Amino acid sequence: MKILIPADQIQQRVAELARQIARDYHDRPLTIVGVLTGSLIFLADLVRHLDLHLRIGLIQASSYRGETTTPGELTISPELLPELRGRHVLLLDDILDTGQTLVRLVERLQTLEIASLRTGVLLRKIGRQQVAFEPDYTGFDIPDAFVVGYGLDYNDEYRHLPYLAVLKDE
Numbered sequence: 001m002k003i004l005i006p007a008d009q010i011q012q013r014v015a016e017l018a019r020q021i022a023r024d025y026h027d028r029p030l031t032i033v034g035v036l037t038g039s040l041i042f043l044a045d046l047v048r049h050l051d052l053h054l055r056i057g058l059i060q061a062s063s064y065r066g067e068t069t070t071p072g073e074l075t076i077s078p079e080l081l082p083e084l085r086g087r088h089v090l091l092l093d094d095i096l097d098t099g100q101t102l103v104r105l106v107e108r109l110q111t112l113e114i115a116s117l118r119t120g121v122l123l124r125k126i127g128r129q130q131v132a133f134e135p136d137y138t139g140f141d142i143p144d145a146f147v148v149g150y151g152l153d154y155n156d157e158y159r160h161l162p163y164l165a166v167l168k169d170e
């Protein structure tokens, strides 16, 4: 495994993103909806920097299945979502790859009569997007490689690593 982004750089960037989000939402309550499972660590670190009127919700979406690094069919499970009607929502995911997951989730949340919707991702893979979609907050642009750590997994392993690493083919 090769370290792509060390832990201290991630922490620094998450704090910067939090400052930006705090500025943007200083005058309205915010609900951050994290996409399970990959955004868990990012969400937990980010919200601890935010001195705001804040609610947290979760939604599950998965497009990678087991021991494969290619996307499969997307399933969305909204059972864990709190009431979002009339709320200002920031949808938070770990990584923007093809963009299909976030686009589908945005479409889904927009059916819930929310007051506003923005999106944030920790990582955006360069040259992979299949849909024109620009997150409102992006942590890092990264090359097209399969990455693990800081919430991202391979077959549900490596999520606990405090840094981001590139998984080698073997």
Ligand code: XMP
Pocket (backbone or CB within 6 Å): 038, 063, 064, 071, 093, 094, 095, 096, 097, 098, 099, 100, 101, 102, 145, 146, 147, 148, 152, 153, 154
């Ligand atoms: P799309 O293609 O819909 O993909 O933008 C978003 C979801 O795919 C997963 N994904 C990854 N997971 N390492 C991972 O551990 C990666 O390099 C990677 N690329 C995409 C992730 O679940 C994300 O939410």
